[in-house]
Amino acid sequence: MNRDSDNRAACLNCSHSCSVKSEIEGFYSKAKAALDSRSHLRNFVGELFECLGQMVQNGDIQDAESLGIALGASFDLCISLLYTERVANLDWLYCQNAPPMSFYPYLKGCPRCGSLDSQATIKAHKPSSDTIGRYTTACLAAILCEMCRVSRNGFEVRVLDASRGDVDLLIFDAQTLILCEVKASPLHLLPVCVRHSKPLEREDGNEKVPVESHQGVSIADLENIPLYLYLVEERSFPLRWVSDGEKPYLMLESGRGTEGTCEILRAVSNAWAKMYAGYTSRWKEHTQLRWFTCGCGGSVDDSKNAPGLDRTDDIKKGVYQMLKIAEKYRRGCKEKRVRVALLSNMHPVVHYEEYLKGFEDALWTHEDSIQQRMGKMVSVDSDDLFPFYDMLFTLTRSWFREERLEQAFSLQTLYHALGGSR
Template sequence: MGGSKEAGWANQILKKAQLVKLESHEQNLADTLIDLCYNAEKRTGVPIGIALAAAFDLLVSAEYYRNLTNRGWCYCPEHQSLIFPYTNTCPACVLSAKFYYHRSNKPESGKIGTATSRLLCVFLDRLFVKSSKNFKIYKGSEPIDILIHDEKENVLLLAEVKAAPLITLPLLVRSEEKLTDLIEGEIVELPHTAVDNSSLASANICLLIPIHKDGLWHSKLVEFQTKEGNLTNTNWAYTQLENIFKGNNDLFDLYLDSWQRAFEAYQVAYHKKDRTSNVFWLTNACGQPKPRPDEWPARSGTGYESVSDGKTSVGMDRTDDIKKGIYQVLKLGAESKPNNKQYQIKTALISNIHAARHYDEYLTSLQDVVWALDETGLAKKAGELDIETPIYNLFDGIISFTQNHPRDEWIREHFRF
């Protein structure tokens, strides 16, 4: 009877789970980006995990760009452009250390989690295909985010997913003329201000990539095709990103260099309190501007608006997510590992980027924890347990592209980033 119950538990969670089915536009862009990553590793020696993390941000960006509308644009007089930003400041000017507040177009935190969790499954699926691993990825139901099934080795990985991008590149449309207003009888150019982009369907939309050259940050503009005819085609950004990056190693190298510098700036700002790199202000969770301009707006309650707040923390770096993730992995392990003999059950935290700011504070002391069940409630040492008592890892793996901590051979073999 016990065996039947155990088999029923494992089959039940797989029955409830939904196989992640890839859309062609997701698959094509992911394949293009992954190929660029491995080419970059061979040509430049960049760690493959860093390249994959940077590429994943582009995949997420394509999803964000689906919501591009006529509203939400910022007019920048210094660059005579309309800009669609993803942090609360003009991105072209902040690269010169100038802060002009404009509300960002980032999705709500709940929508970010849903999008990134799915796209991480897409990205992992294509990585598995590239390395000839025939794994199936499922979207789970509470408390399981995703399941990865290796039928050949009879492994079932139950994972909690916490993922969010480091940076979302802004979009820009050059303005053919300066935007003006009549002030006290004089025609003057508008300052930085929110405007509608009424010609979005026919405008040449550009991707704004920050470039570091000769010690300074600059903007490189890469043109998409116009959005004309694509107003109802929400997949247009996937196609556009695939078109501009496919086979373009030089462009990807420029982007990758900037992404690495941004990731370094993100970490240094927290650990060394150094916010001098201007690209830092394009990263998520970068906080309030420093120095803060006199005209920077106050919040409705207390304090001042941020350039990007902690709710959009990078990867698994949001502290509430880390704490929830620890509990969920423990719960998954406790409910599955002792009660199942049908599969080799593994449990893990999975993200695109490790908790670069908070890993030591929240995870270092727990990463090598093992546990066992003691129904007597009396054991104080492992030797006081029955000799056949199983020992389980709290984390079989803390997995991300940028840093891995595997405690299991299957995870060590199949998640080499």
């Protein structure tokens, strides 16, 4: 797919006057190409995909499943970089353990120590839900766009403003228009940190003594001090301020181009894989990493912030949104070119069996679509039968109701496109 292409979405060039055509044209005209916004994110995701290709070809990623884990880690790394846009001077958390560091935390725990028994007052700097929605949609769109380019599946991606309501993303080619709802949330956020040359001190009578516990602190002059992105197990990656006509933002400073980025991605993927395994096992494995993950519970982060599509409210709202979009737009398209998809960064590991498995092969229709009744048998045109969603797409595992969508967006397809042979 050409990065600069601007093909018309399927069903906009048709000769029919569908009742929904004007609304779909409205979506299309107001949507932005995923490549046109946040150019630094787009370029960084492009680098990450170069790294993924290298990791596939040198055996670090050996199958589609492990590629999904690396993609999940890539998403969280991208989200963490977007979160740095909001870093301010107040309400950092000082950790007295060697080497002394201060963090700009997103959870109510120490990014290095985890849950704290005697907690300092910790301010969690998570953005509002609207902002998180914009960030997650931007990251998924950038990753999907790169998937389409690498896989050469012919699809393009466009992003709708969050205030548009029913639809978050458009994915389309000349045959099919996919209307997408995004429900996404990170598993692990890498906070910004600063390193201190020596322990912070406090007054004790007439003497100065090292601070011996976690404390809330302020960090001045952020633009002129070294900042890092912190990964569990004492890994940190330098950040640099970039000014390119937009508001200054922070990016990773690998120092060695793509090679350095690949080294960072390997480290993040390895740590993320352990957290993912812990989460999948309900923390029977890698228990010590629980308190560094979103939605871990306790006093650190509310369980309602579960990663990916594992928040039950998001599952319920997402499935309803699929029904609503399908009933209006999929059913309303006379050429049957519209599809609907629920998108996330991580599949509902905990809640899939209970909340979604029953919909895997389910179909629905309207009563007025029944053509005839013969006792307990009814006749319905296959074009009037609709799945609850045509695609439940996540970076770690997906479900498809159409072979064409599976060929375009499956992890197996991407794995082979990146050079995988298994």
